[in-house]
Each structure stands twice: as C-alpha cells, then as structure tokens.
Amino acid sequence: MWGFFRRGGARRRLIVGLHGAISDxxxxxxxxTGLHVPDTVEGRFESLSLHVYLVLRRLDRLPPPAADVAQELVDSIFAELDASLRELGVSDMGVGKRMKKLGASFYGRVSGYDEAMKAQAGGDAALRHALARNILGAAGAGEEDLAAAPLARYVRAAEAALARADLDALLTAGPPFPDPGAFAGAPLTEDRPA
Structure with a gap:
C-alpha cells in the first residue's frame, strides 16, 4: 500500500477520502439533535474541528508516514474552508483575514482539547468544560458543563475506537467514529462520574 500511497494522485485520493469521512x-x-451541538455555521465548524482533532490525536500516536498524513489532512481541511468562504462571496482580502482567524481558532481548540483530554484530576470535568465553552458556547463552569457530558462521553468513545485503528484502516475504511445518537440523553449530574 505504501508504494501506492507515495504516488501523488493515489495519495491525494486517500487524503480526500479521509477528509470526507471526517466531514461526514x-x-x-x-x-x-441529541448532543446539543448548535446547528449553525459556527457549530458545524466546532464539530469539524473536534473530529479533525480526534483523528490528528490518533495520527500523532502512529508511526511514519502518519505525520505526513496529518499535515496533508490539515492542508485539505483548510483548502476546503478557503473554497467555502470564496463560494460565500467573501473577497480575496477578506478570505485571508478570515482564514487566519479560523486557523487561530482551530489551533486554539486543538490545544485546549489536548490539555482537557490529558487532565486526570476531576475525571472528565476539564473535557466537559472545554466542550461547553467551545461547542455549546457556555461562558462558565456549572450546569453548562453538565450539559456537555453526553458530548464528552461521545468524545471518549471516539478516542477509544480510534485507538484501535491503524493508519491503513483510517485511510481505507475511515475513522471508526461511534454513533453519536447512542450518547444522547440527560446530562450527568455532578455526583455521577463522567
């Protein structure tokens, strides 16, 4: 497969397929409908950022050429965002400014989610807080963080499923994200573990 992957056209098709699977x-x-992600342009960007982050997190733990795949995936994502802005009629000068802002937002999310995923104290409190702040648009900790509990459970299940996928599986079958509908329901209360 790796000889095939080295060829430009074949390599590009694999990246486009991975990008498409993440977008789906x-x-x-x-x-x-079930995990409270706002169905807005911003909410969809946040959902895309979260799913790309989860795949990048997995790629970071795989041997070469996973790092090349990760970079090409990010390039593909941002090329599509650029094209989408242009389709929406944003001027050339405006596209550059918006792309810088989107890039800063994306990398800020990646950093925040990475810190939250690594946090051990408080179970998934840090993850719930990051998801509430970034995706649900909540300003502070509290009930908003609890509302993010189903989404946090989905993220942890996605992380576990991705941990079982090697690079071949990611590129040929796509990332094994779980069905988010299985995690919908009432948010956790503070006395129940995440």
Whole structure:
C-alpha cells in the first residue's frame, strides 16, 4: 500500500477520502439533535474541528508516514474552508483575514482539547468544560458543563475506537467514529462520574 500511497494522485485520493469521512462524521444529525451541538455555521465548524482533532490525536500516536498524513489532512481541511468562504462571496482580502482567524481558532481548540483530554484530576470535568465553552458556547463552569457530558462521553468513545485503528484502516475504511445518537440523553449530574 505504501508504494501506492507515495504516488501523488493515489495519495491525494486517500487524503480526500479521509477528509470526507471526517466531514461526514462531523455532520451526523445526532450531534445536533441529541448532543446539543448548535446547528449553525459556527457549530458545524466546532464539530469539524473536534473530529479533525480526534483523528490528528490518533495520527500523532502512529508511526511514519502518519505525520505526513496529518499535515496533508490539515492542508485539505483548510483548502476546503478557503473554497467555502470564496463560494460565500467573501473577497480575496477578506478570505485571508478570515482564514487566519479560523486557523487561530482551530489551533486554539486543538490545544485546549489536548490539555482537557490529558487532565486526570476531576475525571472528565476539564473535557466537559472545554466542550461547553467551545461547542455549546457556555461562558462558565456549572450546569453548562453538565450539559456537555453526553458530548464528552461521545468524545471518549471516539478516542477509544480510534485507538484501535491503524493508519491503513483510517485511510481505507475511515475513522471508526461511534454513533453519536447512542450518547444522547440527560446530562450527568455532578455526583455521577463522567
């Protein structure tokens, strides 16, 4: 497969396929109807950012050429965002400014989610808080964080499923994201573990 992957056209098709699978997962209706992701342009960007982050996190733990795949995936995502802005009629000068802002937002999310995923104290409190702040648009900790509990459970299940996928599986079958509908329901209360 790696000889095939080295060829430009074949390599590009694999990246486009991976990008498409991530985009499909980020648009799953249950994320919006059951896990409280806002069905807005911003909410969809946040969902895409979260799903790309989860795949990048997995790629970071795989041997070469996973790092090349990760970079090409990010390039593909941002090329599509650029094209989408242009389709919406944003001027050339405006596209550059918006792309810088989107890039800063994306990398800020990646950093925040990475810190939250690594946090051990408080179970998934840090993850719930990051998801509430970034995706649900909540300003502070509290009930908003609890509202993010189903989404946090989905993220942890996605992380576990991705941990079982090697690079071949990611590129040929796509990321094994779980069904977000399985995580919908009442938010956790503070006395129940995440």
């Amino acid at each position: 997962a980020a648009r799953h209706p249950a994320l919006y």
